[in-house]
Amino acid sequence: MNLIINGELREEGAEPTDNLLDVLRNELGLTGPRFGCGTGQCGACSVLVDGQDVAACQLEVGNLEGKAIVTVEGLGTPDAPHPLQAAFLELQAGQCGFCLSGILVGAKGLLDRNPNPTRQEVAQALAWHLCRCGVHNRVMDAVLLAASRMSAEAVR
Structure with a gap:
């Protein structure tokens, strides 16, 4: 099975019915996506x-x-963070960090x-992402x- 992950073609021996979250975490070592609810409702x-924001735990x-x-x-x-990552760090927009990825x-x-x-x-787009720490405004x-x-930057 060929998957394009983070711009890289990855040949993976996963079964077609394997869960994407499990493949990412357990086979590819990409532990940013976290297991939260397991039902596609928390966004972890x-x-x-x-380009679509989806729950990896619900995808084969x-x-x-x-x-x-x-x-x-x-x-x-860490040396060249995305502007989102830099802004989140600057404004301390996370607390425990479980939901942030x-x-x-x-x-x-x-x-x-x-x-x-x-x-x-922004609120509408991120509404399904649950954060129990209450940092929504940040x-x-x-x-x-x-x-x-x-x-x-785009104007420059």
Whole structure:
């Protein structure tokens, strides 16, 4: 099975019915997507599939051949963080961090589709991502900060 993960073609010996979250974490060592509820309702396992923010725990890899899959590991590096990652760090938009990989991926999907979202659009896009620490306002501030920085960079 050939999967395109974080821009890289990966040949994987997974069965078509294997769960994407399990393959990412257990076979490929990509532990950013986390197991939360297991029912696709919390967003902890969120990845982008062809730009759509989806729950990896609900996807069979057999349905993903040829589709672009992006995990939080595909956003940036410690030396060159994605603007979202930099804004989240700067504004301390996380507390325990369990939900953040899914939120970051979801926010990237939003900014790819809509580089200049309103606060309401950010809230709507991330509504299914559960955070029990209560950092929702800082998360939205960080997404909007990243969006403004990315827009300013695009103008240059």
